[in-house]
Amino acid sequence: MAEDMLMLNISTNPITPTFNSLNRPHKSLSGREKWAKKKDTAKRKAVFATQEGTPTKQKKFNHSGPDNQSSEQSPKSQRAQTSPLKSGHKPSGDSGDETEKPVTKSSAKTKTFSKKHTEEQRGQERPFIKTSSLFRNNPDIPDVQSPAVTKVKEKVFTGNSFEELDLHPHLVSTLNKVLNISSMTSVQKKTIPVLLSGRDAVVRSQTGSGKTLAYGIPLVQSLQAVQPKIKRSDGPLAVIVVPTRELAQQSFQIFQKLLKPFTWIVPGVLMGGEKRKAEKARLRKGINILISTPGRLVDHIKNTLSIAFSAVRWLILDEADRILDLGFEKDLTVILNALNNDGPARQNVLLSATLTEGLSRLAAISMKDPVSIQVSENSEEPEETVESTPQTANQSLTSSYAVPEGLHQHVVVVPSKLRLVCLSAFILARCKFEKGQKLIVFVSSCEAVEFLFTLFNAVLLDKKDDQAPPQHHPSLNFLKLHGNMKQEERTEVFQEFSQCKSGILLCTDVAARGLDLPQVTWIVQYNPPISAEEYVHRVGRTARIGTTGSSLLFLTPSETSYIDVLASHNISLAEMKMQSILATLMQDPRFKGRGKWNNKKSSGPSEQEVRERATVLQTEFENFVHANQEAVQSAKKALQSFLRAYTTYPSSMKHIFHIRGLHLGHTAKSFGLRDAPGGLASATATANPRAGKKDKNKAKDKEKRPPKKQSSKQREASLMLSEYASGLRQGLKSKKKKKKNRQTNAEDQERTEG
Ligand SMILES: Nc1ncnc2c1ncn2[C@@H]1O[C@H](COP(=O)(O)OP(=O)(O)OP(=O)(O)O)[C@@H](O)[C@H]1O
Numbered sequence: 017m018a019e020d021m022l023m024l025n026i027s028t029n030p031i032t033p034t035f036n037s038l039n040r041p042h043k044s045l046s047g048r049e050k051w052a053k054k055k056d057t058a059k060r061k062a063v064f065a066t067q068e069g070t071p072t073k074q075k076k077f078n079h080s081g082p083d084n085q086s087s088e089q090s091p092k093s094q095r096a097q098t099s100p101l102k103s104g105h106k107p108s109g110d111s112g113d114e115t116e117k118p119v120t121k122s123s124a125k126t127k128t129f130s131k132k133h134t135e136e137q138r139g140q141e142r143p144f145i146k147t148s149s150l151f152r153n154n155p156d157i158p159d160v161q162s163p164a165v166t167k168v169k170e171k172v173f174t175g176n177s178f179e180e181l182d183l184h185p186h187l188v189s190t191l192n193k194v195l196n197i198s199s200m201t202s203v204q205k206k207t208i209p210v211l212l213s214g215r216d217a218v219v220r221s222q223t224g225s226g227k228t229l230a231y232g233i234p235l236v237q238s239l240q241a242v243q244p245k246i247k248r249s250d251g252p253l254a255v256i257v258v259p260t261r262e263l264a265q266q267s268f269q270i271f272q273k274l275l276k277p278f279t280w281i282v283p284g285v286l287m288g289g290e291k292r293k294a295e296k297a298r299l300r301k302g303i304n305i306l307i308s309t310p311g312r313l314v315d316h317i318k319n320t321l322s323i324a325f326s327a328v329r330w331l332i333l334d335e336a337d338r339i340l341d342l343g344f345e346k347d348l349t350v351i352l353n354a355l356n357n358d359g360p361a362r363q364n365v366l367l368s369a370t371l372t373e374g375l376s377r378l379a380a381i382s383m384k385d386p387v388s389i390q391v392s393e394n395s396e397e398p399e400e401t402v403e404s405t406p407q408t409a410n411q412s413l414t415s416s417y418a419v420p421e422g423l424h425q426h427v428v429v430v431p432s433k434l435r436l437v438c439l440s441a442f443i444l445a446r447c448k449f450e451k452g453q454k455l456i457v458f459v460s461s462c463e464a465v466e467f468l469f470t471l472f473n474a475v476l477l478d479k480k481d482d483q484a485p486p487q488h489h490p491s492l493n494f495l496k497l498h499g500n501m502k503q504e505e506r507t508e509v510f511q512e513f514s515q516c517k518s519g520i521l522l523c524t525d526v527a528a529r530g531l532d533l534p535q536v537t538w539i540v541q542y543n544p545p546i547s548a549e550e551y552v553h554r555v556g557r558t559a560r561i562g563t564t565g566s567s568l569l570f571l572t573p574s575e576t577s578y579i580d581v582l583a584s585h586n587i588s589l590a591e592m593k594m595q596s597i598l599a600t601l602m603q604d605p606r607f608k609g610r611g612k613w614n615n616k617k618s619s620g621p622s623e624q625e626v627r628e629r630a631t632v633l634q635t636e637f638e639n640f641v642h643a644n645q646e647a648v649q650s651a652k653k654a655l656q657s658f659l660r661a662y663t664t665y666p667s668s669m670k671h672i673f674h675i676r677g678l679h680l681g682h683t684a685k686s687f688g689l690r691d692a693p694g695g696l697a698s699a700t701a702t703a704n705p706r707a708g709k710k711d712k713n714k715a716k717d718k719e720k721r722p723p724k725k726q727s728s729k730q731r732e733a734s735l736m737l738s739e740y741a742s743g744l745r746q747g748l749k750s751k752k753k754k755k756k757n758r759q760t761n762a763e764d765q766e767r768t769e770g
Pocket residue numbers: 196197198199200201204221222223224225226227228229368369529530531532556560561
């Protein structure tokens with residue numbers, strides 16, 4: 017690990033041998049080999065010192081110079097290197113250890129010096145650079161070529177107006193005047209007549225194509241026509257199930273608008289995080305269109321006597337593939353049983369941008385001859401809908417997904433160590449040096465969102481001095497959204513990000529589905545999603561309803577095969593170069609390094625200068641993280657949760673995302689940690705069933721009560737469920753003591769988003 021230690025690394029935390037052994041693809045060097053490498057490195061150092069005339073001391077502070085260049089691969093060596101294990105990627109403990117020794121030896125002495133010196137250097141725009149090895153010993157970045165694919169295209173709009181349908185004139189005028197829409201989208205044109213005819217339907221169309229109104233309009237049309245007029249006391253006539261609270265709120269708001277002329281029809285929303293008592297009272301008064309998350313609906317089915325489904329005529333599952341997915345299945349069964357016991361014949365509608373698998377389970381919700389509706393540009397007018405059974409519907413829905421035409425998708429390959437600075441540079445580029453940019457950054461865990469939120473607010477915002485509050489650049493407005501936040505805060509953030517003109521939303525997949533946040537310009541996937549389907553939903557938060565937008569997927573060199581996975585779903589990405597993202601740092605004087613590279617004649621930013629600035633930024637991150645124990649703990653928690661999430665990729669993707677492919681020292685750096693903390697062994701050993709026996713034993717020793725081993729499916733499920741967790745765990749636990757009776761339901765509740 018010595019090579020990964022900072023030049024002036026003062027860490028007393030030796031790297032656990034377990035991790036070195038997990039990540040060390042090479043056998044240890046013989047004495048002769050070590051000597052040869054030492055000699056070679058010394059030679060290179062000497063050459064550099066002569067070329068740059070770097071004083072010895074300065075060279076110690078910034079060791080990235082010549083060796084960085086050695087890490088820049090020749091085109092030949094760049095080719096076809098995808099796995100660190102295969103690529104000659106040299107993790108800690110390999111070559112370079114010896115060259116760093118003189119420096120690490122003096123670490124005790126430099127500790128005090130570095131701290132004082134760092135402070136002195138601030139304000140002089142020549143920060144003390146502690147992080148010297150950022151650009152060294154990284155795996156090669158392979159050439160990235162997205163395979164040619166035939167993109168699936170969907171036309172968003174039709175030239176047809178809502179007047180052409182046989183709708184109530186007040187409904188049409190509400191669409192025109194309240195929602196400001198006049199012509200139908202393709203999916204609306206296909207779906208509305210089918211649903212008005214009373215048929216069940218399975219609807220798939222690209223993200224942001226207007227699926228909510230595709231079921232909302234016929235639902236309102238049909239309910240307003242019911243005679244005698246619907247009364248509040250009739251209870252629910254339509255049940256709409258959606259996977260997240262924010263989506264529930266959003267759908268509820270749309271129904272409030274649609275129902276403006278039909279005031280006798282009452283919409284209502286039930287969702288986790290809200291007070292049950294208040295919801296019960298509303299249910300007692302009567303809700304005709306009931307929108308709910310699965311968990312909260314189940315909770316009421318079990319505990320609220322006044323909930324009755326005898327009048328339900330419609331069941332709509334929005335984001336149906338998510339609801340039919342792992343974890344929600346049990347809740348859905350409870351909901352369906354309750355509906356089937358009570359209700360008359362009803363219409364069932366399933367919608368999503370990625371409906372494929374899970375359709376065999378449609379039988380379980382007793383769809384009757386569902387019509388399969390999908391939108392494809394190739395289909396000739398009149399656009400046919402397909403009469404199908406659940407089985408044929410399954411066949412007709414391929415796994416090639418349409419993404420919006422105005423979406424420009426990119427990928428950047430970044431070695432683990434550089435991920436944090438690269439993400440920061442990207443955010444600065446978009447939000448500090450450009451105007452009107454609204455970004456959503458997807459991260460794999462709640463803890464990582466919290467960590468990045470605190471870190472970016474502390475480091476990326478301009479600070480004049482330590483006392484003054486950070487100066488908010490107007491566009492550098494960070495927001496966070498994840499399942500462990502209190503509901504009020506979630507709602508506030510959702511509203512704020514919906515309304516703001518620019519900003520950065522750091523979030524988990526809780527924001528991946530269905531949310532219609534206006535004018536989002538970039539979707540950044542800092543951690544790749546667990547499936548191509550989730551990729552489609554995440555990027556679908558931009559370029560909605562015929563507009564344009566962009567996306568950027570971060571991959572490490574060992575993860576580049578993910579591009580092929582996406583290509584197999586007809587999704588292709590253009591490469592963005594890491595260097596060009598990092599070059600943004602040249603615009604920010606706060607990250608100016610020693611500046612001596614400025615003298616160079618070259619017109620563009622020197623690569624070395626960019627690296628130096630990236631190193632300054634990384635140093636700032638590490639200084640912040642190591643400034644106090646709380647920050648270190650937060651970084652460790654984030655790292656641990658990242659590792660846990662990494663073990664949950666499905667087995668079909670383990671060849672790309674396997675915990676063994678991670679270099680933990682490098683990964684730790686992307687959390688501002690100078691070294692991989694000890695104790696991670698237990699986290700990964702318990703999470704990773706394939707970890708060595710030795711690691712598992714160590715983990716057992718350390719943990720008094722090691723968590724139960726889970727199958728990979730269980731882990732995936734529990735991750736998803738914790739992701740969508742209500743955040744009520746503490747409150748529910750205390751209630752548990754008082755009301756044993758409610759225990760089961762409370763657990764169900766906290767287990768789901770609802
Ligand atoms: N006919 C229309 N004309 C103009 N805008 C429309 C029309 N129908 C819907 N919209 C708007 O398009 C946006 C996206 O609609 P919606 O959220 O229903 O998309 P979606 O297909 O459900 O997306 P996702 O798959 O991401 O959930 C919304 O802002 C909605 O108001």
